[in-house]
Amino acid sequence: MKPAPFGYAKARSLSHAIELLGTDDAKLLAGGQSLIAALNMRLSRPALLIDINSVAGLDTIELADGHVEIGALVRHVQAERSAQIARHAPLIASAMPHIGHPAIRNRGTLGGSIAYADPAAELPACLLALGAELDIAGPGGERRVSADNFFRSLFETALGPRDVLIRIRIPAADANTRVAFSEFARRQGDYALVGLAACARAKGKHLEDVRLAYFGVGPTALRARRAEAALAERGHEEAMRALRTDLQPDDDLHAPAAVKMHLAGVLLRRVATQLLEQRA
Amino acid sequence: MSTLAHDISLEVNGERVDTRVDARTTLVDFLRDALGLTGSHVGCEHGVCGACSVRVNGTVVRGCLMLAVQCDGMRIETIEGVADTGEIADLEQAFIARNALQCGFCTPGMLLSAQELLMSMPRPGRAEIRAHLSGNYCRCTGYQSIVDAVEAVAQARAPRRSAAREDAEK
Numbered sequence: 486m487k488p489a490p491f492g493y494a495k496a497r498s499l500s501h502a503i504e505l506l507g508t509d510d511a512k513l514l515a516g517g518q519s520l521i522a523a524l525n526m527r528l529s530r531p532a533l534l535i536d537i538n539s540v541a542g543l544d545t546i547e548l549a550d551g552h553v554e555i556g557a558l559v560r561h562v563q564a565e566r567s568a569q570i571a572r573h574a575p576l577i578a579s580a581m582p583h584i585g586h587p588a589i590r591n592r593g594t595l596g597g598s599i600a601y602a603d604p605a606a607e608l609p610a611c612l613l614a615l616g617a618e619l620d621i622a623g624p625g626g627e628r629r630v631s632a633d634n635f636f637r638s639l640f641e642t643a644l645g646p647r648d649v650l651i652r653i654r655i656p657a658a659d660a661n662t663r664v665a666f667s668e669f670a671r672r673q674g675d676y677a678l679v680g681l682a683a684c685a686r687a688k689g690k691h692l693e694d695v696r697l698a699y700f701g702v703g704p705t706a707l708r709a710r711r712a713e714a715a716l717a718e719r720g721h722e723e724a725m726r727a728l729r730t731d732l733q734p735d736d737d738l739h740a741p742a743a744v745k746m747h748l749a750g751v752l753l754r755r756v757a758t759q760l761l762e763q764r765a
Numbered sequence: 766m767s768t769l770a771h772d773i774s775l776e777v778n779g780e781r782v783d784t785r786v787d788a789r790t791t792l793v794d795f796l797r798d799a800l801g802l803t804g805s806h807v808g809c810e811h812g813v814c815g816a817c818s819v820r821v822n823g824t825v826v827r828g829c830l831m832l833a834v835q836c837d838g839m840r841i842e843t844i845e846g847v848a849d850t851g852e853i854a855d856l857e858q859a860f861i862a863r864n865a866l867q868c869g870f871c872t873p874g875m876l877l878s879a880q881e882l883l884m885s886m887p888r889p890g891r892a893e894i895r896a897h898l899s900g901n902y903c904r905c906t907g908y909q910s911i912v913d914a915v916e917a918v919a920q921a922r923a924p925r926r927s928a929a930r931e932d933a934e935k
Contacts, residue, residue, distance in 0.1 A: 486793070486810060487789065487791075487804065487810075488789040489787050489789070490769055490787070491769075491788055491789055492768060492769060492788060493768075493769075493771060493788035493832070493834050514835075517830055517831060518812060518827070518830050521791070521829070521830045521831065521832065522810075522811035522829075522830060524789070525791070525810045525811055525829065526810075526811060530882065534788065534832075535772050536835060538835070539830075562824070582896070585812075585898055585900070586815070586900020586901075587878065587881065587882075587900060588815065588818055588825045588826050588827050588878065588900050589827065589830075589887075589900060591770060591824040591825060591826050592826045592830065593829070594826075611879070651934075659772045672899060673895070673896050673899035674896075674899045675899055714907075759865070
């Protein structure tokens with residue numbers, strides 16, 4: 486199908502974008518890899534698209550005060566090739582090849598994917614697992630929200646109608662950081678049936694501060710908190726049992742709930758092994 | 766400012782184009798309908814099939830997931846332009862030699878994606894070829910012959926590339 490008619494404006498700056506968001510029924514256009522598909526299918530019919538691709542200063546990757554700071558307009562391909570991300574945010578690096586296909590990654594932005602908050606997308610789960618923070622600019626200035634408080638419900642986030650996600654902050658990995666990522670998808674690059682992003686700290690032969698963030702099993706990416714505690718304290722058999730109370734997936738187009746639950750367990754086993762076998 | 770139609774100026778296959786487009790016109794529809802460049806195909810129109818692949822400022826993107834109005838000031842290359850320069854003549858020949866196409870609907874996108882891979886990775890393995898072409902659907906060949914063709918070109922180009930490197934080092 487073709488999109489319904491809409492107006493188009495190029496934002497010259499962040500403040501210009503926020504000003505334009507005061508227009509009724511306006512939407513931000515970043516990489517457009519989800520939005521333009523939704524426009525084409527007429528699932529979305531905004532009055533105005535605000536193109537933020539030329540807004541300066543939002544496409545950098547920097548290490549600043551113990552955090553990797555990733556501008557919202559960084560494209561996936563840029564993150565995929567970034568030495569800073571490979572070294573200081575290895576979970577993001579390992580998730581990258583699973584996000585869409587190369588042509589999608591050439592254009593799609595990290596901020597766009599996170600703001601869109603598809604429940605089966607990889608990055609929201611990575612941010613939960615990493616305890617990331619999100620910097621948001623709005624008419625009242627800037628504020629910082631933790632990933633745990635950002636993803637609210639199906640395609641709903643802490644972003645208000647006049648807010649712009651500007652930056653993602655990830656605590657830089659150190660020698661004791663352990664990360665793991667795994668997912669099941671029908672085809673390389675498709676949205677996952679079920680996926681799991683994990684982060685922990687190694688303490689001798691044990692793990693602590695385990696964070697397990699699933700995607701594709703609920704309205705948002707979500708943490709399996711009982712399994713996290715069980716994996717840290719009692720090992721992965723106990724974590725598998727705890728997982729059954731953490732997750733309540735629904736049947737969807739791609740798989741029945743029982744299959745998703747089974748796959749979630751398989752992923753937990755794989756990810757637990759990856760976390761324990763990594764060496765400093 | 767936020768009107769429905771916009772003036773744009775861009776470069777398509779080396780030629781400058783100045784025109785006016787509706788904001789809602791996708792890049793691939795613009796190339797096909799306004800410029801008559803019908804080598805880029807319209808399949809799913811939501812980014813899944815890869816038939817609409819074109820190069821924008823040198824990287825391969827989905828022509829259905831960019832708007833023509835966004836391409837103001839940009840450099841676009843379609844399969845027509847890339848084929849005319851001879852850049853992918855060996856890939857085209859390998860596709861023909863190995864029956865890596867039947868109906869041909871996916872072929873322009875396949876060629877552009879394969880070329881992008883070969884430019885960034887001189888000797889990809891079969892798994893890497895499959896991963897890179899994962900965003901391009903083919904409903905005829907079953908992919909085997911496409912992977913064969915790309916692999917053959919990678920091998921054929923490799924000596925050329927290392928010879929070029931030796932020349933550069935001299």
